[in-house]
Amino acid sequence: xxxxxxxxxxxxxxxxxxxxxxxxxxxxxxxxxxxxxxxxxxxxxxxxxxxxxxxxxxxxxxxxxxxxxxxxxxxxxxxxxxxxxxxxxxxxxxxxxxxxxxxxxxxxxxxxxxxxxxxxxxxxxxxxxxxxxxxxxxxxxxxxxxxxxxxxxxxxxxxxxxxxxxxxxxxxxxxxxxxxxxxxxxxxxxxxxxxxxxxxxxxxxxxxxxxxxxxxxxxxxxxxxxxxxxxxxxxxxxxxxxxxxxxxxxxxxxxxxxxxxxxxxxxxxxxxxxxxxxxxxxxxxxxxxxxxxxxxxxxxxxxxxxxxxxxxxxxxxxxxxxxxxxxxxxxxxxxxxxxxxxxxxxxxxxxxxxxxxxxxxxxxxxxxxxxxxxxxxxxxxxxxxxxxxxxxxxxxxxxxxxxxxxxxxxxxxxxxxxxxxxxxxxxxxxx
Amino acid sequence: xxxxxxxxxxxxxxxxxxxxxxxxxxxxxxxxxxxxxxxxxxxxxxxxxxxxxxxxxxxxxxxxxxxxxxxxxxxxxxxxxxxxxxxxxxxxxxxxxxxxxxxxxxxxxxxxxxxxxxxxxxxxxxxxxxxxxxxxxxxxxxxxxxxxxxxxxxxxxxxxxxxxxxxxxxxxxx
Numbered sequence: 325x326x327x328x329x330x331x332x333x334x335x336x337x338x339x340x341x342x343x344x345x346x347x348x349x350x351x352x353x354x355x356x357x358x359x360x361x362x363x364x365x366x367x368x369x370x371x372x373x374x375x376x377x378x379x380x381x382x383x384x385x386x387x388x389x390x391x392x393x394x395x396x397x398x399x400x401x402x403x404x405x406x407x408x409x410x411x412x413x414x415x416x417x418x419x420x421x422x423x424x425x426x427x428x429x430x431x432x433x434x435x436x437x438x439x440x441x442x443x444x445x446x447x448x449x450x451x452x453x454x455x456x457x458x459x460x461x462x463x464x465x466x467x468x469x470x471x472x473x474x475x476x477x478x479x480x481x482x483x484x485x486x487x488x489x490x491x492x493x494x495x496x497x498x499x500x501x502x503x504x505x506x507x508x509x510x511x512x513x514x515x516x517x518x519x520x521x522x523x524x525x526x527x528x529x530x531x532x533x534x535x536x537x538x539x540x541x542x543x544x545x546x547x548x549x550x551x552x553x554x555x556x557x558x559x560x561x562x563x564x565x566x567x568x569x570x571x572x573x574x575x576x577x578x579x580x581x582x583x584x585x586x587x588x589x590x591x592x593x594x595x596x597x598x599x600x601x602x603x604x605x606x607x608x609x610x611x612x613x614x615x616x617x618x619x620x621x622x623x624x625x626x627x628x629x630x631x632x633x634x635x636x637x638x639x640x641x642x643x644x645x646x647x648x649x650x651x652x653x654x655x656x657x658x659x660x661x662x663x664x665x666x667x668x669x670x671x672x673x674x675x676x677x678x679x680x681x682x683x684x685x686x687x688x689x690x691x692x693x694x695x696x697x698x699x700x701x702x703x704x705x706x707x708x709x710x711x712x713x714x715x716x717x718x719x720x721x722x723x724x725x726x727x728x729x730x731x732x733x734x735x736x737x738x739x740x741x742x743x744x745x746x747x748x749x750x751x752x753x754x755x
Numbered sequence: 756x757x758x759x760x761x762x763x764x765x766x767x768x769x770x771x772x773x774x775x776x777x778x779x780x781x782x783x784x785x786x787x788x789x790x791x792x793x794x795x796x797x798x799x800x801x802x803x804x805x806x807x808x809x810x811x812x813x814x815x816x817x818x819x820x821x822x823x824x825x826x827x828x829x830x831x832x833x834x835x836x837x838x839x840x841x842x843x844x845x846x847x848x849x850x851x852x853x854x855x856x857x858x859x860x861x862x863x864x865x866x867x868x869x870x871x872x873x874x875x876x877x878x879x880x881x882x883x884x885x886x887x888x889x890x891x892x893x894x895x896x897x898x899x900x901x902x903x904x905x906x907x908x909x910x911x912x913x914x915x916x917x918x919x920x921x922x923x924x925x926x927x928x929x
Contacts, residue, residue, distance in 0.1 A: 390792065434795065438795065450846075451846065451849045451850050451853050452853075454850055454853035454854050455853045458853070458854050458855065461850070462854060465795060465798050465799075468795065468796070469796060469799050472796060482796070483791050
């Protein structure tokens with residue numbers, strides 16, 4: 325019998341953050357091996373936080389990722405502030421949420437327009453797409469710039485912002501900064517609505533799968549900067565309980581740890597959030613959701629694009645609400661001291677749940693740190709998705725088609741591989 | 756004049772050029788800007804009608820540290836992009852061109868640094884880079900003055916020696 329051997333090499337997965345590769349082995353038309361590998365050098369952040377003053381953590385962890393520094397800062401602050409001797413000033417929680425809105429806005433806008441849309445419009449790059457759809461790319465750039473402006477308002481700069489600290493922020497926005505920003509946000513609202521409609525109108529692959537969704541949830545709002553963790557299997561967990569159900573392990577050929585929920589892969593990120601929290605979208609965003617025709621909960625990862633677009637609408641709406649109600653605080657508040665102890669914190673990074681654990685010793689020095697980023701949590705789910713998707717797509721397709729479908733599947737998760745190592749090269753062997 | 760860089764070692768070169776230019780007396784229509792790893796956000800500062808000079812460090816083993824050269828966009832396209840997030844200067848400028856935002860007149864200055872010259876633990880420039888930056892800054896200042904003098908002569912609004920013109924020889928440092 326003639327054996328069919330196919331080797332597909334994707335030198336590096338394109339249009340994802342960081343470096344990864346994929347290998348497939350097909351024997352007599354059966355997918356017998358599939359492996360996703362992460363090739364970022366380990367960052368050792370958890371180790372070199374040891375011995376640092378707890379007040380330094382927020383600036384150090386911001387450097388884990390250039391795309392989602394605020395997520396790292398807020399998860400760290402949620403953890404460390406639980407050991408604080410004074411409560412947060414009343415004005416801080418809303419501004420933390422505003423800060424985070426900026427990050428979701430710039431991250432989602434960048435992902436949709438530069439990383440994902442080329443797939444669905446038939447281009448191999450955002451640059452090629454820009455020549456035919458300049459208005460779409462300009463919209464993405466405008467939304468991303470607005471997100472960066474929100475971040476700079478509170479963080480001083482958009483790359484590795486420096487404004488947040490234990491107990492609040494180093495400075496509060498000046499009143500004269502608010503008006504112009506509100507104008508830009510209001511101007512962006514119809515753009516964001518158009519984006520949702522545009523994404524919903526794309527011909528997205530129909531690729532239903534079974535998976536567990538996890539997300540933070542909050543009784544009063546769509547959870548972003550804090551909340552209780554719930555799973556689609558019915559678990560409700562505090563940050564302290566995370567380790568009892570979620571476990572990490574190290575796989576060969578990868579410098580990132582892999583996570584499971586009681587032994588099972590799971591999804592974290594925009595689609596999981598929407599699946600769990602869609603009823604908490606503000607009414608005007610509910611209208612956008614209804615207009616998309618999207619049935620929730622969705623088990624098609626290609627709907628992540630629409631989920632991100634809806635979340636862009638959400639954060640613009642939230643930012644307007646927060647800024648309209650903003651009053652300049654008379655006192656930025658003290659920098660509280662921290663008691664010794666073990667603390668835990670969670671928030672929803674653009675790509676999903678980000679969990680931190682710190683052990684703080686006497687003298688406010690960090691004794692131990694553990695950081696679980698969303699992309700490493702999704703790795704097992706990505707592999708399971710690839711296995712299912714490529715079989716459904718058809719393993720007898722040519723290598724270029726297989727490579728492109730594999731990359732599209734991975735891009736649905738918007739993996740930030742550079743963060744995932746807290747630690748597409750595609751090889752297909754057919755026989 | 757946009758200096759692109761990061762806080763790390765010789766990758767500060769673009770910033771250092773701008774910081775030194777700030778000490779020079781430059782034509783009034785020159786703006787200086789430092790950007791920290793802007794990625795696609797560089798587009799916010801590009802438009803067709805503004806002559807633009809971009810200065811960025813380029814890692815190379817082919818030229819000594821401190822050497823600089825003008826690059827074309829096509830040369831950048833073929834260089835290894837060192838942005839871990841995949842959308843560095845080459846891609847951003849290509850995107851600007853696709854969107855019709857690339858300045859009609861622009862210059863790309865690549866400041867050569869050796870591979871590994873921008874480790875995260877190091878924030879200072881190397882001696883070789885510092886020397887090259889000083890030379891590049893002086894050259895850019897001369898270029899700006901020459902360009903300004905040419906435009907003034909062409910419009911008849913001044914010239915060397917005329918009242919109100921920028922003195923060519925005036926390169927006073929504050």
